[in-house]
Ligand SMILES: C=C1C[C@]23C[C@H]1CC[C@H]2[C@]1(C)CCC[C@@](C)(C(=O)O)[C@H]1[C@@H]3C(=O)O
């Protein structure tokens with residue numbers, strides 16, 4: 180679909196028509212008050228200029244993430260040459276532009292109206308995107324792209340854009356210094372993170388549209404990248420959504436419009452925000468904007484600096500990730516909008532459950548939480564680690580909530596708040612073996628709601644091993660051949676088996692817990708009460724009446740003799756619990772059972788899948 184045709188049509192194709200609630204405002208929106216950051220002043224090192232720049236950028240980024248950069252030092256002539264080159268490219272015949280056609284799943288190349296990419300709400304624009312790398316080992320990446328993709332006739336075009344990208348990379352690093360100072364982590368912190376950045380340059384061309392009230396040049400979105408440096412021409416059309424309404428950002432040829440992207444929002448642990456913005460079109464004149472999207476090197480892990488977290492900006496809002504994963508998500512799985520980062524995190528969690536391609540070291544809010552927990556309370560730490568190991572948001576939240584509770588109790592106990600401040604509360608808090616749930620039940624009266632929550636969460640078992648052992652006992656009772664036991668009987672058998680083993684362990688306390696004994700249970704004689712002795716003839720039944728609740732002597736199988744092969748396994752106490760008919764029912768299959776491999780006692784290796792946790 181070529182704009183050279185549709186841009187003159189009174190009625191635009193339906194795919195370009197946006198739903199009413201997303202259409203441009205009928206009236207021109209009010210201008211957004213974006214502070215001009217004097218980059219030259221900051222760079223001069225003048226304390227007042229530095230402080231002023233940091234203050235203004237902090238205010239803007241905590242609110243909407245947009246600001247202007249002035250006194251940036253970029254040659255106005257260079258900017259003009261880029262706009263001219265942009266005009267030249269988009270005025271070429273479609274066939275020429277299509278030599279650089281974007282390939283599906285790739286963010287580079289020429290795209291027109293995005294017909295091949297989205298089925299509705301198509302943006303009214305043509306774009307040309309390409310990679311830039313600040314890596315000194317990759318000089319001239321932009322220049323080469325143009326020569327190789329469009330031919331040597333475009334070498335000069337590529338040279339201009341290469342020079343512009345290098346200038347943009349420099350401006351970004353300077354802005355990162357200001358952001359570092361404003362967040363109190365130092366000028367080098369974020370700057371160093373983006374050294375050698377592998378960024379994206381995009382030329383936007385918005386043709387005139389005969390139904391501008393129903394179309395959008397670029398739909399509402401937050402940039403998934405780290406920082407965007409945008410230079411728009413004098414036509415205007417950029418709008419930002421702040422305080423529940425759209426605002427315009429007036430063109431200013433001497434200023435770059437800069438905004439925080441999702442990746443930097445994650446880097447700042449949500450302190451600085453990416454913001455919803457869009458581009459509207461008009462029926463009279465084409466509009467151009469040039470966007471440089473700063474992205475970190477592909478191997479950089481996007482994780483807030485420790486200095487930020489130790490300042491108490493905690494818990495973690497986003498897990499660790501690498502930019503290529505987010506980029507792939509926007510190119511192959513999700514159309515960037517205002518929820519891209521949240522959708523990405525959910526996607527990340529689901530993919531990390533099935534693969535380890537993405538480091539799962541920091542799940543949602545947990546890494547710092549579990550570090551805190553470990554420092555304060557090993558038991559809570561184990562809850563968090565179990566949660567982390569389980570990849571389960573609900574348990575993750577417990578881990579994270581556990582940390583908050585740990586933090587609350589720690590500060591309360593130390594600040595001497597109410598019931599928390601009693602000597603016994605402090606003493607028991609310092610006692611690491613004291614049960615945290617009991618601590619809260621004893622001393623949480625000052626905050627009853629938190630006490631209830633704490634008791635629930637800190638009282639949770641943080642591992643499933645007890646359940647696993649029980650399920651293993653179940654597997655030894657319910658076999659493929661003994662599968663007709665009634666539900667209650669089944670429960671009783673598992674109860675007796677599980678507890679008889681516990682009793683054996685307790686009685687047989689000489690057992691070295693390290694040595695894993697061959698804990699076979701002799702083909703389940705414990706169920707029928709038929710126990711082979713050393714010679715294999717004498718069979719003996721032990722009356723359970725006083726041991727197993729609900730069993731009755733008449734239910735006990737009487738003595739039966741049965742020839743057995745020499746059985747030199749250790750004689751063990753087992754408790755017959757089947758009544759006669761069931762015993763006979765199983766005894767016929769019992770012989771078959773004998774050739775079942777004896778199921779080993781539940782082992783730690785019985786790892787459960789996530790689903791079981
Ligand atoms: C990584 C990117 C994806 C987009 C280009 C860069 C940064 C901004 C993204 C985008 C412009 C946000 C709005 C939707 C989008 C599809 C577009 O209109 O072009 C986005 C870009 C893209 O996915 O190509």
Ligand SMILES: O=C(O)CCC(=O)C(=O)O
Pocket residue numbers: 381383397402409411416417418456457458467468470
């Ligand atoms: O063209 C504009 O003014 C904004 C474009 C934009 O937001 C983008 O390309 O991400």
Ligand SMILES: [Fe+2]
Pocket residue numbers: 400401402407456
């Ligand atoms: Fe954008």
